[in-house]
Amino acid sequence: MRTLTPRRVAGICGLLGAVLFIVVVISLRMGAYPIAVSDIVKTLVNGALGRKDQIPSDLALVIFGLRLPRIALGILVGASLSTAGAGFQALLRNPLADPYVLGVSSGAALGSILSLILVPHVPGAIQAAAFAGAAATTAAVYFLGRRGGQLDSATLLLAGIISASFLSAIIMFLMTTLTGRDLRGMAFWLMGDLATPLPSTHLFAWFGFLFLVFFFAAGAMYTTASDLNLILTGEQEARHLGVNLNRVKLVVYVSASVLTGLAVSVSGAIGYVGLLVPHVMRMIFGTDYRLLIPTSVIGGAIAIVVADLLARTVVAPTELPVGAMTAIAGAPVFIYLIRRRVR
Amino acid sequence: MNAAIGNSALGSQAGAISQMQPARLKVEQVTYAYSATDRSAPKFTLGPASFEAGRQEIVAVLGPNASGKSTMLKLLAGLVQPLSGRIEVDGSEIGELDLRMRAQRVALVQQESELLFPLRVWEYVLQGRYPYGRRLRFESDEDSLFAGNALAQVGADALRSRWMNELSGGEKQRVILARSLAQQPSLLLLDEPTQHLDIGGKVELLRRLRKLADQNRHTVIVVTHELNLAAEFSDRIVLLHKGKCLRVGPPGEVYERDLLEEIFEAPLEVEMRRNGRPRVILRAEH
Amino acid sequence: MAVASLPAHAQASAARPAPRVVTDEAGRRVTIPPEVNRIVSLAPDLTETMYALGLQGRLVGDTDYCDTPAEAKIKPHVGGPMNPSIEAIVALHPDLVLASESINWERTADAIARLGIPVYTTNPHTVRGMVDSFGRLADLLGASQQGAALVARLNNRLENLHARLADLPPAHVLFVVWLEPLTTIGQNTFIADALRWAGAESIVLSKQNWPQLSLEEVVRLQPDYIVLADSHSGEGTRTLDDLRAREAWKDLRAVQERHVAIVSEEIDRPAPGLIDAIEELAHQIHPNAFAAKDNRMVPGANESRRSAACVR
Numbered sequence: 001m002r003t004l005t006p007r008r009v010a011g012i013c014g015l016l017g018a019v020l021f022i023v024v025v026i027s028l029r030m031g032a033y034p035i036a037v038s039d040i041v042k043t044l045v046n047g048a049l050g051r052k053d054q055i056p057s058d059l060a061l062v063i064f065g066l067r068l069p070r071i072a073l074g075i076l077v078g079a080s081l082s083t084a085g086a087g088f089q090a091l092l093r094n095p096l097a098d099p100y101v102l103g104v105s106s107g108a109a110l111g112s113i114l115s116l117i118l119v120p121h122v123p124g125a126i127q128a129a130a131f132a133g134a135a136a137t138t139a140a141v142y143f144l145g146r147r148g149g150q151l152d153s154a155t156l157l158l159a160g161i162i163s164a165s166f167l168s169a170i171i172m173f174l175m176t177t178l179t180g181r182d183l184r185g186m187a188f189w190l191m192g193d194l195a196t197p198l199p200s201t202h203l204f205a206w207f208g209f210l211f212l213v214f215f216f217a218a219g220a221m222y223t224t225a226s227d228l229n230l231i232l233t234g235e236q237e238a239r240h241l242g243v244n245l246n247r248v249k250l251v252v253y254v255s256a257s258v259l260t261g262l263a264v265s266v267s268g269a270i271g272y273v274g275l276l277v278p279h280v281m282r283m284i285f286g287t288d289y290r291l292l293i294p295t296s297v298i299g300g301a302i303a304i305v306v307a308d309l310l311a312r313t314v315v316a317p318t319e320l321p322v323g324a325m326t327a328i329a330g331a332p333v334f335i336y337l338i339r340r341r342v343r
Numbered sequence: 344m345n346a347a348i349g350n351s352a353l354g355s356q357a358g359a360i361s362q363m364q365p366a367r368l369k370v371e372q373v374t375y376a377y378s379a380t381d382r383s384a385p386k387f388t389l390g391p392a393s394f395e396a397g398r399q400e401i402v403a404v405l406g407p408n409a410s411g412k413s414t415m416l417k418l419l420a421g422l423v424q425p426l427s428g429r430i431e432v433d434g435s436e437i438g439e440l441d442l443r444m445r446a447q448r449v450a451l452v453q454q455e456s457e458l459l460f461p462l463r464v465w466e467y468v469l470q471g472r473y474p475y476g477r478r479l480r481f482e483s484d485e486d487s488l489f490a491g492n493a494l495a496q497v498g499a500d501a502l503r504s505r506w507m508n509e510l511s512g513g514e515k516q517r518v519i520l521a522r523s524l525a526q527q528p529s530l531l532l533l534d535e536p537t538q539h540l541d542i543g544g545k546v547e548l549l550r551r552l553r554k555l556a557d558q559n560r561h562t563v564i565v566v567t568h569e570l571n572l573a574a575e576f577s578d579r580i581v582l583l584h585k586g587k588c589l590r591v592g593p594p595g596e597v598y599e600r601d602l603l604e605e606i607f608e609a610p611l612e613v614e615m616r617r618n619g620r621p622r623v624i625l626r627a628e629h
Numbered sequence: 630m631a632v633a634s635l636p637a638h639a640q641a642s643a644a645r646p647a648p649r650v651v652t653d654e655a656g657r658r659v660t661i662p663p664e665v666n667r668i669v670s671l672a673p674d675l676t677e678t679m680y681a682l683g684l685q686g687r688l689v690g691d692t693d694y695c696d697t698p699a700e701a702k703i704k705p706h707v708g709g710p711m712n713p714s715i716e717a718i719v720a721l722h723p724d725l726v727l728a729s730e731s732i733n734w735e736r737t738a739d740a741i742a743r744l745g746i747p748v749y750t751t752n753p754h755t756v757r758g759m760v761d762s763f764g765r766l767a768d769l770l771g772a773s774q775q776g777a778a779l780v781a782r783l784n785n786r787l788e789n790l791h792a793r794l795a796d797l798p799p800a801h802v803l804f805v806v807w808l809e810p811l812t813t814i815g816q817n818t819f820i821a822d823a824l825r826w827a828g829a830e831s832i833v834l835s836k837q838n839w840p841q842l843s844l845e846e847v848v849r850l851q852p853d854y855i856v857l858a859d860s861h862s863g864e865g866t867r868t869l870d871d872l873r874a875r876e877a878w879k880d881l882r883a884v885q886e887r888h889v890a891i892v893s894e895e896i897d898r899p900a901p902g903l904i905d906a907i908e909e910l911a912h913q914i915h916p917n918a919f920a921a922k923d924n925r926m927v928p929g930a931n932e933s934r935r936s937a938a939c940v941r
Contacts, residue, residue: 032717197736242446242474287460317714
């Protein structure tokens, strides 16, 4: 029985990274606008070398304006949701936990609805409001989820479920009072979709900022990986081995919530990814969080890029929302996983 | 026999050796009070209790139910702070050690392990090395060495690659013990470890503890209400009754018939065996 | 701009119209290229309008749902109005994309505009506004003549209708958007305005666009007519029978008197066919007003079918 080493982690991540790369290349190739692989490669190379003028404007438009940003967004969202899911499953000691169980997505949806009502047509307002809603919900559930001043898994889960219901009720109420046109925008939140409005300027900086937030949050969670391994064998046992339960729970809670808020602000509540990717990675690579977190990051990215690829091509030229694809694919995977456990 | 608290010139040879070195565990005038709520009067108090234990000693904290045994264990593990008094392990007060330092000195062996996800025995035992090194760490060769030794010492080396949830009760207990051993503790604490075992299992466990104490020079504290097992295997008894520490000393000294009858509320008879250890039996009623 | 000071190639191109910057009906500033030869329509109503203006030759793509007129169905599709494939749109190399606030999402238009493709969004709130919008659109596309003709024709019909109905009190109608839950229209909707042109007034005055109603309220208000939009007018009798069999509905005065009007679903579409739907409705609820033999108004004249004749 081998011990987990940094080399092994790096090796597996490299393998998964290669799979992600292949999936990205395939995704770049697919789309309503026919482009040959050679043209894709040429465009990418020219773009990387800064030779923008050598790229035909249409190709630049489709590859750099449409496909690459969407793939990048998919990677960000998939990685964020899976990592958050892995974190919440450990924190809440519940294999059924997904990133939305603590109400973060409902808070984000409420934030975006409020911004539609109060400040429509302000670019970026929806996303900022969504993130604010997510943050507020995170804080509220944190305070509700404490017992004796410390985060308690069962209390936290209860607090989160109640908050999610309450917020959903408010959202329902608001939706019935909104006018028809604004209402349609909300369907996006319920399903989850990668066709989010991107900023027209400073796209690179925007992405850079989001990825930075992702790395901070995921990195913070990774520092607790050893602790989480212990916590999963029992909280008291972990305490006796020297784990600072309060600190670890707080770090995991905040980082997982930030990751969820990040994903939901830009793409709505895409389902199943946060729940299933960690489980699949566990099945293949084991339950050690020092490996599970990085594999969930890459695995989640792969999952969303593939789902989006299918969503864009399955009933072309109509585009399905990504959330519909993850639900269609996710349900059977979920059933399979449940049956394996029951055995 | 001298039943003075805290000191015993007589006793097992191991006890005599430990007198020459500074006691590894020192419990001095420790008291503790437990209240149902912050404002109500204390429901239960423990102490003042004092005793010492040295290397290679097995100490049984003995008493009937609700005598304060588990509270004593929690105090020794550092889970709760005493109201007054000191608990020292290897010269440092337990309450002042940070969590990881404490885990390097004191290992609490749990009864069961509620695993959320499948885990292999090897991974489980390796976790015992957590208190050493950085928080986020990958195990070193040294860690593997200690974990391997621990498994060998409990005779579970063959179980290395097995899944934890596939083990039998006895195997699991041994593995849990191995994880505690991997911590390389000075103090090994066990809470009623013989509860679910049959007589053969009980004897095997205590023999193993004896061997471990000798080999690794642990100080072993076992909380139990099993009079005869304690008498047979421990070097020292700490006798508790309703929160009060009544006697401390080798079993031969502590097991007085009247005292035991009063504490355990049962008609008892104490026999002395040839090896100097007492045996307690139910007195026949006429 | 002094022509003499321009370089040679600019002098040649000065003959062509320069790109114009206009503000569309959604408030977005759009740069219309000098020549608009390739148009993609993202809404069925706009597709219909294109045909009515005789511009279908320049229409290079529309949506899956564009079915009026029938020829629109064979144009290349870019997906549904709510979730078109941006790439498919780009692949058609449009000079201009047309969107309609009534069915397209703002962010779809944003996404296209962000890529540098001009998107013009229409957003009429009233029937008159819609007709004016046709004219503006036609001007934008260099089809002012056809636009003026269409506008004149439609306005004419509206005036005639108005003349006939002016002296009659408006009928109180319940416009049923959805039967269960019972949903009707608010004051500010397009349909409400269309109803007014047809000589009807909704019994419900609400600021909400799609207010839900209890049947009790309907019983209390006892509308003169119940109006439903239906894509297959032939289902008219069936719907009446259906209502006459329903509890509570069957006791309504309107149902008992067989005052149930079915109009085509064009009543909700800001397209030329709306005028047909309005006339159709007016005929049903004010039959007496049309006893005169004025045959300038032919009920059921189909605007979109008419356009086919204008193509050459």
